[in-house]
Amino acid sequence: MVKIIYIEHGGRPHEVELSPGKTVMEGARDNAIPGIEADCGGACACSTCHVYVDTAWVDRLPPRKELEDDMLDFAHEPDTATSRLSCQLKVTEAFDGLIVRMPERQI
Template identity: 70%
Template structure:
């Protein structure tokens, strides 16, 4: 289980525990975190679960595959270094303490 901090665009923080094996997107959905829409249900077929990863975490996460890179092209104001799709981040103990910030809006 990992504690993940979701920060809304307005600065409101939500710290939740997410079970190993789930995705960061599922953790947001199951805890009613506003701002992560996940229209495709986690199939990496949209960009509505886009977040900005805290700079301390950029190099600690697994790399993006080509499908995630392609979908991030459709995200609202993507950042080449910090943008990730939460549906592509599987929760493990190694993600304990992860901090993500939600963009102003999702496309």
Template identity: 65%
Template structure:
């Protein structure tokens, strides 16, 4: 099972085993990781599951589709190339070791 590291804005780390096939957002939700609110439940209709990919992972995570890119316009302090919505990242074995950092807040 892939391990995902979620880093809160204050630096607190949560290392979680997330089953293949779930999303990074579902892994956070199912393990009570604070900082990912996921108000829309994964429908890509808000930006409350926004994170920053660790620089080592930017090229390893599949690119965002146009709908996700549009929703990122509503995220708190998005960073081009690093910002992603965790509801849109499906967990695969290739994502074992993924590190994501939460913004200061979700809006």
């Protein structure tokens, strides 16, 4: 199991253990973490699973693909360095301890 830490916009943390192969979005959705709406269910067709990745993790994650970049244009206050769509972050053992923060709101 891989530990992911979700931090609500107001600062409340949630630690969740996920199996490799799940996405960070699925972990939030399946554990009722506030701040992740996941309207498209993980199809990278909206930006309602937008998160800010902790700066210590930015270079440790796979790079964004073009479709994710395009969808982030619709996110609330995207940050070019730390914004990701959590549906595009497939959990591996290397993600253990990943910290993501929710934006103030989704689109």
